[in-house]
Amino acid sequence: MANAKDILKKNMSQQNYDKLVVLDNEKLFNFVADAIKLTNPASVFVCTDKPEDMQYIRELAIKTGEEKKLKTKGHTYHFDGYSDQGRDKSVTKYLLTKGSKLEPVLSHVEKSEGLNELNSFFKDSMVGREMIVCFFCLGPTNSEFSISCAQITDSPYVAHSESILYRWGYEQFKKVGTGSNFFRFMHTEGELEGGVSKNKEKRRIYIDVEDDIVYSVNTQYAGNTVGLKKLALRLTINKASKEGWLAEHMFVMGAHGPNGRITYFTGAFPSACGKTSTAMISGQTIIGDDIAYLRKIDGKIKCVNVEKGVFGIIQDVNPDNDPAIYKALTDPGEVIFSNVLIKDGKPYWLGMGQELPKDGVNHSGQWQAGNKDANGDEITASHKNARYTLNISELANRDPRIDDSEGVEVGGIIYGGRDSDTWVPIEQALNWTEGIISKGASIESETTAATLGKEGVRTFNIMANMDFLPLPMGKYIQNNLDFANDIENPAPIFSVNYFLRNKEGKYLNGILDKKVWILWAELRVNGDVDAIKTPTGWIPKYEDLVKLFNNNLKKDYTKESYEQQFTTRIQEQLAKIDRIEKIYEENADTPKLVFKTFNAIKARLKDA
Numbered sequence: 001m002a003n004a005k006d007i008l009k010k011n012m013s014q015q016n017y018d019k020l021v022v023l024d025n026e027k028l029f030n031f032v033a034d035a036i037k038l039t040n041p042a043s044v045f046v047c048t049d050k051p052e053d054m055q056y057i058r059e060l061a062i063k064t065g066e067e068k069k070l071k072t073k074g075h076t077y078h079f080d081g082y083s084d085q086g087r088d089k090s091v092t093k094y095l096l097t098k099g100s101k102l103e104p105v106l107s108h109v110e111k112s113e114g115l116n117e118l119n120s121f122f123k124d125s126m127v128g129r130e131m132i133v134c135f136f137c138l139g140p141t142n143s144e145f146s147i148s149c150a151q152i153t154d155s156p157y158v159a160h161s162e163s164i165l166y167r168w169g170y171e172q173f174k175k176v177g178t179g180s181n182f183f184r185f186m187h188t189e190g191e192l193e194g195g196v197s198k199n200k201e202k203r204r205i206y207i208d209v210e211d212d213i214v215y216s217v218n219t220q221y222a223g224n225t226v227g228l229k230k231l232a233l234r235l236t237i238n239k240a241s242k243e244g245w246l247a248e249h250m251f252v253m254g255a256h257g258p259n260g261r262i263t264y265f266t267g268a269f270p271s272a273c274g275k276t277s278t279a280m281i282s283g284q285t286i287i288g289d290d291i292a293y294l295r296k297i298d299g300k301i302k303c304v305n306v307e308k309g310v311f312g313i314i315q316d317v318n319p320d321n322d323p324a325i326y327k328a329l330t331d332p333g334e335v336i337f338s339n340v341l342i343k344d345g346k347p348y349w350l351g352m353g354q355e356l357p358k359d360g361v362n363h364s365g366q367w368q369a370g371n372k373d374a375n376g377d378e379i380t381a382s383h384k385n386a387r388y389t390l391n392i393s394e395l396a397n398r399d400p401r402i403d404d405s406e407g408v409e410v411g412g413i414i415y416g417g418r419d420s421d422t423w424v425p426i427e428q429a430l431n432w433t434e435g436i437i438s439k440g441a442s443i444e445s446e447t448t449a450a451t452l453g454k455e456g457v458r459t460f461n462i463m464a465n466m467d468f469l470p471l472p473m474g475k476y477i478q479n480n481l482d483f484a485n486d487i488e489n490p491a492p493i494f495s496v497n498y499f500l501r502n503k504e505g506k507y508l509n510g511i512l513d514k515k516v517w518i519l520w521a522e523l524r525v526n527g528d529v530d531a532i533k534t535p536t537g538w539i540p541k542y543e544d545l546v547k548l549f550n551n552n553l554k555k556d557y558t559k560e561s562y563e564q565q566f567t568t569r570i571q572e573q574l575a576k577i578d579r580i581e582k583i584y585e586e587n588a589d590t591p592k593l594v595f596k597t598f599n600a601i602k603a604r605l606k607d608a
C-alpha cells in the first residue's frame with residue numbers, strides 16, 4: 001500500500017503539500033490521503049490561518065455558486081435544499097461495534113455496516129471539485145479548553161461558515177503532535193442539483209466516538225455539516241465525561257448588575273427557545289450563544305465559548321427585539337444569510353419589522369406569496385429556521401472577555417424550555433442537586449423548526465443536550481451531579497420559562513421581560529435580594545420585580561401579573577414530575593438520587 005505522504009504528494013500542488021507536511025502528523029496525513037483515495041477530488045486546498053487562505057475560501061464559495069453576494073459589502077447568502085432545512089435526527093447515528101454497551105441507548109448503526117454505507121456514498125464524491133482541508137480550534141486557542149480539529153469538506157460554504165464560527169486552528173495544530181488526539185470531520189455535499197444536495201435518501205450523519213471522527217454526506221444545512229458545531233459536541237461530551245468536565249448546549253453572557261458588576265451566566269435551552277436572545281439582552285454582553293465548556297479551575301467553575309461566531313435563527317430579529325443583531329445584519333461586515341428571501345440583492349425574513357416583498361428567490365426557488373409545496377403547505381417567505389452566520393466580534397454588545405483563554409467564572413446556570421403551563425418565569429433551585437435534577441434533567445420543550453419533523457410536540461430534552469448525548473442519560477446526570485462535588489459554593493441553578501400562557505392561550509410575558517428575570521438572577525447570585533421559598537425553589541419577591549421592570553423596561557408590573565405568573569401550578573408540576581420520572585424509570589442506570597429528589601419535591605408540592 002502506498003505511503004500516505006506519497007499519495008498526498010501525487011495529488012496535491014507543491015504549495016498545498018508543503019502546508020500540510022509541516023504539521024508533521026501521521027494521523028492527519030492518513031486522514032487526508034484516505035479521503036483523497038476515496039473521494040477523488042480534482043484538487044486539494046489546505047487552509048492555514050493566513051488571511052489570504054480564508055479569502056480564497058470566501059471567493060471559492062462565490063465561484064462555485066454555493067454563496068452569492070448581496071448588495072451590502074461582505075454579505076452573502078446561501079440556500080440549503082428544500083428538505084435540508086434543519087438537523088436531520090432520523091439519519092444521525094452513532095457507529096458502534098457489535099456488543100457495545102451503548103447499543104440499547106443510542107440511535108446507532110453497526111460500525112462496519114455504517115462505514116461500508118459511507119464508503120459507497122463518499123466514493124468519487126469530489127470528482128471535479130476541490131477538497132478543502134481546514135483547521136479550527138474548539139474553545140480559545142492556547143488554553144486548557146482547546147481541542148484541535150481537522151475538517152475535510154468539498155463545500156466552501158461549510159469551510160467559510162467554520163472560519164466565522166471557530167477560532168482558526170492551523171497554528172494551534174502544530175502543537176497537537178503525532179500520537180495525540182484531535183477531532184476529525186469529513187463532509188461531502190454529494191451530487192448537487194440546482195446547487196443543493198440532491199440525494200436526500202442517501203443523507204447520513206454518522207458519529208464515531210471511539211475514533212473521534214464524524215462523517216456527513218449528502219447534506220448542506222450547517223447543523224448537519226459544520227463539523228465543529230453539533231457533530232463535535234457529541235465527541236466532546238464523551239471526552240468531557242471521561243475527563244471530569246462538562247460540554248453543554250449553553251450560551252455564556254455577562255449580566256450587568258449595579259456599580260459596573262458583571263456576573264457571568266451559562267444557559268441551556270433547546271433550539272429556538274430563546275437561547276440566543278437571552279445571550280443578547282440589551283445592556284448586557286455576550287460571550288457565546290450556543291455551546292460552552294465548563295471546567296473546574298482553582299476550585300471555581302470556569303467556562304468558555306466553544307465558538308467565536310453565531311449561527312442564529314433570523315426569524316423575529318428586528319430593531320425592537322434584537323437591536324444589536326439587527327445592526328450587525330444591516331451594516332457592512334462578514335455575514336452569511338441562509339434560507340431567507342432575496343429580492344434585488346437584499347435579504348428579507350419573517351418578523352424583521354417591515355413589510356416583505358411578495359416575490360423573490362428563496363429556498364424553494366422562484367417564490368411568490370401564497371406558493372404551496374408538494375404537500376400543499378404554504379411556503380413562507382423565509383424558512384422558520386433561516387439563519388445568519390456572523391462573528392461575535394461584529395456585535396456591539398460583545399463582552400470584553402470573549403476570548404479569555406482562562407474562561408470566565410460561572411456565576412449562575414440557567415435552564416429553559418418551551419413550556420406553556422408549568423414552570424414559572426424564573427426560579428432558583430434550592431441547591432445544586434435539585435437544580436441538576438428538577439431543572440436541567442427535567443427540561444421539556446415543544447419541538448421547533450430547528451429539527452426536521454413535526455413542530456409543537458412536548459418533548460423531554462435533558463439539559464437541552466438530548467440530541468447530542470453519546471452516553472446513557474444516567475451517566476450524564478451523574479457527571480453533572482459530581483461536577484460540583486469538590487466546589488465549596490457551586491453556582492446557583494435557575495430555571496426560566498418565557499412561554500407561559502394563560503387558559504386562553506395568551507402569553508403571560510412580553511418578549512423583553514427576560515431582561516428582568518436575568519437581572520433578578522444577577523442580584524440573587526450576589527446576595528442582593530431575598531426570595532420566597534416555594535415547594536420547587538426560590539421565586540422573586542413582587543417588590544423586587546416592580547423595581548426591575550420599572551428601571552429596565554419602564555413598565556409598571558402589576559400584582560395581578562405577578563400572581564398569574566408566579567403561582568405554583570401544583571397539579572401541572574406533579575404531572576410533569578410524573579412524566580419525567582417515568583422516562584427515568586425506564587432507564588436502567590438512573591442514579592437513585594433522581595427518584596429521591598423527585599419524591600422530596602412531590603411531597604412538598606402535596607403538602608402545599
Ligand code: SPV
Pocket residue numbers: 086087222223224229230270271272290311450451
Ligand atoms: C440548534 O439547532 O441548536 C442550533 C443550530 O444551534 S444547529 O447548528 O442546527 O444545531
Ligand code: MN
Pocket residue numbers: 249271290
Ligand atoms: Mn444550538
